Amino acid sequence: MCKRFLFAVLLLIFANGTQAAEETRASYDVKLTYKAYWAGFVISKINSVTHISPSEYQMDVAYEITGLATLFSNMKNEVSARGEIGPDGRLRPLFYRNTGSWGKEGYDIQTKFNPDDGKVIAHDYTFKFKRKFNYIPIRDELKFGPDMVSYYLGMTLDDQAMKISSEMTHQNVFGGFFLLDIGHRCTGDKIFKSRRSIYKGPVRICEFKDEIIGGNFERVKKKKKRKKKKRSDLEPVPMQIWYAKLDELKALNPWVPVYSEFAIDWGKVHVYLSKIEVIKK
Numbered sequence: 001m002c003k004r005f006l007f008a009v010l011l012l013i014f015a016n017g018t019q020a021a022e023e024t025r026a027s028y029d030v031k032l033t034y035k036a037y038w039a040g041f042v043i044s045k046i047n048s049v050t051h052i053s054p055s056e057y058q059m060d061v062a063y064e065i066t067g068l069a070t071l072f073s074n075m076k077n078e079v080s081a082r083g084e085i086g087p088d089g090r091l092r093p094l095f096y097r098n099t100g101s102w103g104k105e106g107y108d109i110q111t112k113f114n115p116d117d118g119k120v121i122a123h124d125y126t127f128k129f130k131r132k133f134n135y136i137p138i139r140d141e142l143k144f145g146p147d148m149v150s151y152y153l154g155m156t157l158d159d160q161a162m163k164i165s166s167e168m169t170h171q172n173v174f175g176g177f178f179l180l181d182i183g184h185r186c187t188g189d190k191i192f193k194s195r196r197s198i199y200k201g202p203v204r205i206c207e208f209k210d211e212i213i214g215g216n217f218e219r220v221k222k223k224k225k226r227k228k229k230k231r232s233d234l235e236p237v238p239m240q241i242w243y244a245k246l247d248e249l250k251a252l253n254p255w256v257p258v259y260s261e262f263a264i265d266w267g268k269v270h271v272y273l274s275k276i277e278v279i280k281k
Helices: 002-013 018-024 067-071 148-157
Strands: 028-038 041-052 056-065 076-085 091-102 105-113 120-128 133-136 169-174 179-192 201-214 216-219 239-244 256-264 267-280
Touching (some): 076 148, 091 148, 148 169
Antiparallel strands (some): 028 041, 028 267, 041 056, 056 076, 179 201, 201 239, 239 256, 256 267
16 A cells, blocks of 8 residues: 555645646646656656646656566556636546556556535446455445545645644545545655755655555455564554755746655665656646
């Protein structure tokens, strides 16, 4: 879950631009590329394209494990979300899709929302795993948005949410298979500098935790042999994302993730912003 959650967080590639877009009545396409490193090697590239206008948004993100990391995993993932932007600047989700595969295993989730109240009005999913599982669906009364993408975009649109705080702020988020309780807080500022990133300068450090509170998989046959706990079975370590204001997006003035780090079973992964392109329409 940690790995999947990280890349979902990387959907935060573009945010806080809706108010500026409303003022200028302009539309923008923002293309961002991230590189993920493990043990000094590039193990994945994450590409994002976001379209945003005064009345609507759409984001498409894709990543694929590459290089040395394919010895451990061959995961691919694509995520797409779109919705409306209300008169108050709040995001109103309409559609969310998340597809992924690793070898012969994979999943495909498609969700439609009522933009007025965020309720899920259609939820289709398929999955194929080597091990046999029983899926326990999310209860109907809990099927509400926002989806992962809209949640993160909406959070970074909120200046109050990006303020430094010692307290975690929690939100239920519809993740497709799972309903998540996601907590976040911003803990401080520092100066960021790395030869792997195109950005150097002040950043705001925020941390995130997630917990599944609805929807789950149960194995049909459980092994009797007692297993040693994996890292993923232990208390989750908060994942950090470092945000910054970029000159390339000065007209929109968003908070943009420029760095992230998280732990997986075979070590720590560091993710850096490596390329940015902004097109005003």
